[in-house]
Amino acid sequence: MINIGYFVVVSVLAAGSFSFAAKVPDSPDIAISKSGAHISYSAMKPNDFGSKRIEPDATGIRPMSPLPAPGVHPRMLHSPQDREPLRHLYYETEHGRLMWGMLHGWTDKLKGKLIDRNAFPTHPDGKMLAPYNRGGWEKPAEQYARILDGNLDGYKMSMNDPVIGSMALEAYRCWIENDVEAGQELALAMENIADYLEPTVKPGDHPGAIGAHNMGFCYDYAYNFMTDEQRDKIRKLIAIISLHKAHYGTFIEPDATTSNWCTLDSFLPLTLLAIEGEEGFNEEYYKGFVRAYRNFITYGWYQSGCPYEGLGKNYQFNSTMMLLSRRGLNLPSHPHVRAYATKFLPAVSLPNGKGFIGCDDWGGTGSNTVEGNYRFNVNDIIGLKWLFPNDPAVDYVWTMYFGQNYERYNDLRPTGYYNSALTAVMFPSAPNTPELDADAAGFSATFFCPERGYMTTRSDMSPDALFVSLHCRQDKGGHTSADRNTFVFAGLGRLWGYQMNIAGGSKFGKVNESRFFSTVLIDDVGQCGMASGCFPVPGKMIDFEDDKILTYACGDAKYAYDWEWNWGNGNPDQDSPMLEKGWEKVLETPNDFQFYPVDQPYMNKPFYEQHHWLQPGKVQHYVKRPWNPVEKAFRTTAMVRGANPYVLIIDDIKKDNKQHEYKWLMQAAQDLEIIGFGFSNDSDITDIYLAGNEAPRNSNGLLSPRKGDPVLLVRILECNNDMSKRRYTPIGRIEQYMSNIRWPKASGKRLVIPSYSVSPDFKIMLYPHRHGDELPETKWNHNKDQLDIVWENQSDTIRFQEDEAGRTHLQLERDA
Structure with missing residues (x-):
């Protein structure tokens, strides 16, 4: 038994002796960490889970089938007794039949039975069911035939090879259908691959060299179709690859185990655990994997369910969690998993039901800038729905992600870091409710993560609801951007x-x-520093209020404008050499940026002394130097609900006592165009009207909305533009610019509201409405500290008051 806090892992593994033809560069007790360091397995602390204490909750979690005895297969994610219930799903349910048809599409292609692309299984609406939109169509049958003939000259195995990925699907199919003849044929292909690779594969090689997880799945599901000699060859191949392996997080400090590598590298355990309990299995690797995964969920995720790294590159891989659930580590009962599933993911769903919002690299709202189509990692939603089959919030997220019967998703394929096609087939699900219904899902209209500094809120739970986020990003994170206080805004679908x-x-x-974000530039310079690649300089959320009518949060991004950060790997007892180059130590602690201080030792340790996220025993030595110093940089983002909901963005930003060119940015959907302006001679309040492709074009080629078409009113309540110095500067404009300088090299749009001033005091009202609807009247009082916003059926008075720090507070009163 391995006691690991509130979890217990039952060890059924034997580390037995095994002889290899390949030369071993180190003694067997040496592990190669993710950083490349050679460390003895004895240095691992398998029971070290840091100072955080958590309370598990297994309510509503689907139990996994018991783990069979060593040598009994399948065993990684299924047991022999799972076959009949799965056969029922594939043969008797609509969603199961659909996934089983997709699997047959791949396996038939592998064996040369499916030639015409148009013959691939489709959704009921006729749309192709996923996999061939990223290649893998042309060569699998030809290559598989060569493998069966033993002709592998020039064949290079990898995780991106559709042949070995499709072979994993075939192994699973043969197990489910008990197809002995095809299973034995697959075993021959596996044997030929092993014979071809055995002379070249050596300890320490990347598992991709043998097909990684796909070879593991082949061994697990085709085990009973192989001869003893064939099993021995594949087992030997996996054992050689297993030698010296250490999962990310095996040796580093618990609180530093926050990188997406923990789950992205799931191909490692899904390769190595195929031979669990058998000769040559690396049990020490498994212990490190257990430690790393639990620490990752504890320190890489927050109590709110929000990830430490942005959702773009960060994932829980809840389907991989099942691997450990069957072995006694019930990670699905971890409170951060449930919060992720039932709080965070619903909160970052767009009201229109067509996408989610990620942050940081690979995050965002997706390639469709009009509707939004971002999807977080597919392994998360597949695993969460299987694990929490009856939770209404998870059901909502599943339906938004996949639809009623997978029609919303079109990228399930057996290549890459994970075999998403196989995972989807192994755990097929269907929603419990007939349609997407946020009210029935029961999640809150407002989400707030005090540790991350992140708020999302919506005007109501309808598909047309207004939605706005504020991301102050007050942790260090990973893969971050110079985007403190950026926002995403949606409404009317x-x-x-x-x-x-x-x-x-x-x-x-x-x-x-x-x-590239919805921030404020000063003389075309923003936060952080290009020289350092925009390292993660934090902001700080300083206020949050949520009630029935008004919800707002205020972020302070001053520090992110003031400083740029850099870092180097160092020993705790040595100083960074960058201190001799004009940099200074970052002596601020994580708690200096927290909305609520966190009572944990590592949160009170200066960033200069923080444990390294990758290299055991090292610190990161964060250093700083001035970048774009400002007096203040507050942003308040407010949602005002009612018959006529709207959003207010208030920026209290000032560089110094000189005039500067400030640019208020909103990254604008690609179809948006300015269709008009509005102003009067007795007020500085100016309107910009934006419309998109819902509106037709008139005979002059200009957008001309019809009654009922969506239009966005951007009302500039205040911006302090000095017209005497910049008289012909546009009050606002849509810019076409190079928004993506990597790939594809694409253009984007952004709304720019300029202000040549000492302090712009931006106050922007965003009001999506249907063309023809009544527009509000807005009027300042004499002192410009009270604003009336009036419709026939709604009358709001907003009072503004600046505090000593220069931040504007707001108070709303509504006439009954």
Whole structure:
């Protein structure tokens, strides 16, 4: 028994002796960490889970079938007794039949039975069911035939090979259908691959060299179709690859185990655990994997369910969790898993039901800037729905992700870091409710993560609801951008202000700079620093209020404008050499940026001394130097609900006592155009009207909305533009610009509201409405500290008051 806190893992593994033809570069007790360091397995602390204490909750979790005895297969994710219930799903349910048909599409293609692309299984609406939109169509049958003939000259195995991925699907099919003849044919292919690879594969090689998880699945599901000699060859291949392996997080400190590598590298355990309990299995690797995964869920996720890294590159891989659930580590009962499933994921769903919002690299709102189509990692939703089959919030997220019967998703394939086609087939699900219904899902209209500094809120739970987020990003995170206080804005079933979703850079800059987000630029310079690649300089959420009519949060991004950070790997007893180059230590602690201080030792440790996220025993030595110092940089984002809901964005930003060119940015959906302006001679309040492709074009080629078409009113309540110095500067404009400087090299749009001033005091009202609807009247009082916003059926008075720090507070009163 391995006692690991409130979890217990039953060890059924034997580390037995095994002889290899390949030369072993180190003694067997040496592990190669993710950082490349050679460390003895004895240095691992398998029971070290840090200072956080958590309370498990297994309510409503589907139990996994018991783990069979060593040598009995399948065993990784299924047991022999699972076959009949799964056969029922595949033969008797609509969703099961659909997934089983998709599997047959791949396996028939592998064996040359499916030639015409149009013959591949489709959704009921006729749309092709997923897999061939990213290649893998042309060569599998030809290559599989060569493998069966033993002709593997020039064949290079990898995780991206559709042949070995489709072979994993075939192994699973043969197990479910008990297809002995095809199973024995597959076993021959596996044997031929092993014979071909055995002379070249050596300890320490990447598991991709043998097909990684796909070879593991082949061994697990085709085990009973193989001869003893064939089993021995495949087992030997996996054992050689297993030697010296250490999962990410095996040796580093618990609180530093926050990288997406923990789950992205799931191909490792799904390769190595195929021979669990058998000769050559690396039990020490397994212990490190257990430690790493639990620490990752504890420290890489927050109590709110929000991830430490952005959702773009960060995932829980809840389907992989099942691997450990069957072995006694019930990670699905971890409170951070349930919160992720039932709080965070519903909160980052767009009201229109067509996508989600991620943050940081690979996050954003997706390639469709109008409707939004971002999807988080498919392994998460497949695993969550299987594990929480009756939770209404999970059901909502599943339906939004996949639809009633997988019609919303079209990228299930057996290649890459994970075999998503196989995972979807192994755990087929269907929603419990007939349609997407946020009210029935029971999640809150407002989500707030005090640790991350993140708020999402919506005006109501309808598909047309207004939605706005505020991301202050007050942790260090990973893969971050210079985007403190950025926002995403949606309403009337579409996006108005989107977020880009790719990372990288070129000679033209990096796409994580402030100019690519909905932030404020000062003389075209934003937060952080291009020189350091925009390292994760935090902001701080300083206020949050949520009630029936008004919800708002306020983020302070001053520190992110003031400083740029850099870091180097160092020993705790040595100083960074960057201190001699004009940098200074970052002595601030994580708690200095927290909305609520966290009572944990590592949260009170200066960033200069924080444990390294990758290298055992090292610290990161964060250093800083001035970047774009400002006096203040507050942003308050407010949702006002009612018969006529709207959003207010209030920016209290000031660099110094000189005039500067400020640019208020909203990254605008690609179809948006300005269709008109509105102003009067007795007020500085100015309107900008935006419309998109819902509106037809008139005879002059201009957008001309019909009654009922969505239109966005951007009402500039205040911006302090000095017209005497910048008289012909547009009050607002839509810019076409190079929004993606990596791939594809695409253009984007952004709404720019300029202000040449000492302090712009931006106050922007965003009001999506249907063309022809009544528009509000707005009027300032003499002192410009009270604003009336009036419709026939709604009358709001907003009072503004600036505090000593220069931040504007707001108070709303509504006439009954």
